[in-house]
Amino acid sequence: MQFTLEEGEVVALLGPNGAGKTTLLRAIAGLLPLASGRVVLDGRVLEDAATGAYVPTEERSIGFVFQDYLLFPHMSVVENVAFGVRSRAVAVEWLERMGLARYASARPAALSGGERQRAALARALAPGPRVLLLDEPLAALDASTRAGVRRDLKAHLSAFRGVRLLVTHDPLEAVTLADRLIVMEEGKQVQSGTAVEVTERPRSRYVADLVGVNLLRGRADHGAVRVGSASVAAAGADSGEVFAVVHPRAVALHRARPEGSPRNVWQGRAGGIELMGDRARVRIEGEVPMVAEVTPAALAELGLVEGSAVWVSFKATDVAVYPA
Amino acid sequence: MRREKAPVWIGLLAALGAAFFIIPLVGLVVRTPWGDAARSLTSADTLDALRLSLIASLSATAVALVLGVPLAWIYARIDFPGRAVVRALTTLPMVLPPVVGGIALLLAFGRRGLLGSWLAMVGVSLPFTTAGVVLAETFVAMPFLVLTVEAGLRSMDRRYEDAARTLGASRWTVFTRVTLPLIAPSVLAGAVLCWARALGEFGATITFAGNFPGVTQTMPLAVYLLLETDPQGSFVLSLILLMVSLLVLVGLRHRWLGSA
Numbered sequence: 413m414q415f416t417l418e419e420g421e422v423v424a425l426l427g428p429n430g431a432g433k434t435t436l437l438r439a440i441a442g443l444l445p446l447a448s449g450r451v452v453l454d455g456r457v458l459e460d461a462a463t464g465a466y467v468p469t470e471e472r473s474i475g476f477v478f479q480d481y482l483l484f485p486h487m488s489v490v491e492n493v494a495f496g497v498r499s500r501a502v503a504v505e506w507l508e509r510m511g512l513a514r515y516a517s518a519r520p521a522a523l524s525g526g527e528r529q530r531a532a533l534a535r536a537l538a539p540g541p542r543v544l545l546l547d548e549p550l551a552a553l554d555a556s557t558r559a560g561v562r563r564d565l566k567a568h569l570s571a572f573r574g575v576r577l578l579v580t581h582d583p584l585e586a587v588t589l590a591d592r593l594i595v596m597e598e599g600k601q602v603q604s605g606t607a608v609e610v611t612e613r614p615r616s617r618y619v620a621d622l623v624g625v626n627l628l629r630g631r632a633d634h635g636a637v638r639v640g641s642a643s644v645a646a647a648g649a650d651s652g653e654v655f656a657v658v659h660p661r662a663v664a665l666h667r668a669r670p671e672g673s674p675r676n677v678w679q680g681r682a683g684g685i686e687l688m689g690d691r692a693r694v695r696i697e698g699e700v701p702m703v704a705e706v707t708p709a710a711l712a713e714l715g716l717v718e719g720s721a722v723w724v725s726f727k728a729t730d731v732a733v734y735p736a
Numbered sequence: 737m738r739r740e741k742a743p744v745w746i747g748l749l750a751a752l753g754a755a756f757f758i759i760p761l762v763g764l765v766v767r768t769p770w771g772d773a774a775r776s777l778t779s780a781d782t783l784d785a786l787r788l789s790l791i792a793s794l795s796a797t798a799v800a801l802v803l804g805v806p807l808a809w810i811y812a813r814i815d816f817p818g819r820a821v822v823r824a825l826t827t828l829p830m831v832l833p834p835v836v837g838g839i840a841l842l843l844a845f846g847r848r849g850l851l852g853s854w855l856a857m858v859g860v861s862l863p864f865t866t867a868g869v870v871l872a873e874t875f876v877a878m879p880f881l882v883l884t885v886e887a888g889l890r891s892m893d894r895r896y897e898d899a900a901r902t903l904g905a906s907r908w909t910v911f912t913r914v915t916l917p918l919i920a921p922s923v924l925a926g927a928v929l930c931w932a933r934a935l936g937e938f939g940a941t942i943t944f945a946g947n948f949p950g951v952t953q954t955m956p957l958a959v960y961l962l963l964e965t966d967p968q969g970s971f972v973l974s975l976i977l978l979m980v981s982l983l984v985l986v987g988l989r990h991r992w993l994g995s996a
Contacts, residue, residue, distance in 0.1 A: 438898075441898075442901075443901070469898075470903075470906060478899060484899075486917040486918065495900070539903060
């Protein structure tokens with residue numbers, strides 16, 4: 413994968429656990445040697461596996477906020493912040509900016525999760541780095557404090573004028589904190605763009621599941637998308653490899669073969685049933701697996717249980733098609 | 737933990753095992769002539785031995801710290817060819833009969849030893865000197881420090897070092913300001929163990945440094961020799977060494993005896 417980060421934008425690297433996000437971040441910081449590839453900052457090669465060039469971490473001007481913050485437990489908060497910038501006065505300024513002045517002489521262990529995160533951010537920013545890397549900045553917090561800390565973090569991120577890259581597996585975090593998303597799976601970049609671009613046109617099962625839509629991949633063939641040996645009628649399908657998205661709300665379920673206009677009708681078997689608030693999501697197994705969203709009342713009326721045979725229908729105009 | 741009743745035979749053998757340790761210690765305490773203790777303690781020879789023991793064992797611990805912590809760091813962090821062999825050789829004194837260690841030291845640093853003949857040319861002679869005592873004690877005791885510190889280095893969270901590096905710290909700054917403070921408990925435990933071992937050193941010391949009162953005669957040597965001339969005095973000195981050992985054990989109980 414290859415990407416360029418610009419000043420003035422916050423980029424989130426989004427992906428499931430084990431996608432290699434943290435590994436990538438550590439490699440950018442020089443904490444893990446590159447097996448192949450290059451890291452370039454402002455035109456200066458920091459590392460190039462091909463030539464063996466390597467600028468050590470301590471000379472890269474990269475601030476790093478670690479997942480569990482890693483504040484040095486044997487130093488006070490102000491000593492932690494002063495560690496990189498080598499100035500107590502500057503450290504105190506940063507603590508004031510972060511609202512932590514009264515904890516200056518406290519040990520990190522005495523701070524709450526959100527305060528620790530601000531202290532870690534102050535420590536990373538105090539030396540004035542060109543790049544700020546954040547690894548799952550909110551993962552160590554409990555749910556009750558996360559929203560407030562996220563708001564603070566967004567403000568502090570926008571105050572920093574360098575290159576900002578954060579890693580997260582939480583789509584909400586990515587969408588609220590970042591201007592641009594890079595979706596990463598199994599060590600590869602699968603998609604990149606603004607939150608709207610990514611969520612409207614998912615290009616992987618992972619993103620489709622995050623957004624909660626049915627994602628099909630197949631070959632467009634004049635008004636249909638061929639998925640394996642099946643064919644799904646789709647308005648706008650022309651030719652070439654395409655993705656097709658069907659929102660679960662557009663998928664209707666029936667006991668008997670439905671009459672009328674829907675072009676896509678087939679029989680399947682109910683798999684898992686999941687209740688989400690006032691909605692129920694039913695996974696329908698079959699040649700083209702689909703998730704349908706219905707009301708619990710409809711679910712009761714259909715008498716659906718796992719394993720029941722059921723008819724699926726949706727309109728060709730409810731299928732959004734775009735090139736793969 | 738579930739309360740369990742011990743089977744009779746296991747209980748008996750275990751009690752025998754415990755008594756094996758407790759009875760000699762009780763004997764030492766009971767048979768020590770407390771009335772003579774003050775006299776024995778203040779005799780010139782005893783004070784000399786005590787002073788020499790403290791100086792030599794503390795010096796040995798200092799040498800072990802200066803050389804042993806870097807050695808432990810290398811063992812824990814650097815993968816070099818032959819590491820297992822070097823590590824085994826430097827651990828050997830823990831299991832080697834100390835007398836053999838003393839002879840090995842003579843062959844290396846003695847007047848005609850591998851290095852000793854070179855040292856003699858510049859006028860340095862180690863055998864039968866106080867420096868020789870320190871050398872013998874370091875040889876026997878340093879492995880305890882190295883192994884303890886190495887274990888501490890292996891179990892510490894290395895990401896703190898990563899964090900320090902992203903903050904622009906050089907490798908040396910990382911070591912002194914982050915690594916060392918984080919493994920301080922291990923260094924302290926290793927130093928105390930090393931010191932206790934050096935304080936009790938007998939075999940290597942008497943072999944390499946001999947037994948000259950005031951120069952190389954440490955407490956364990958004095959105890960052994962007093963047994964012939966003044967048994968009462970040797971009991972008192974033994975008790976002092978026992979007290980020191982007990983203090984070390986109590987001080988380290990959380991590390992070595994669990995919370996029991």
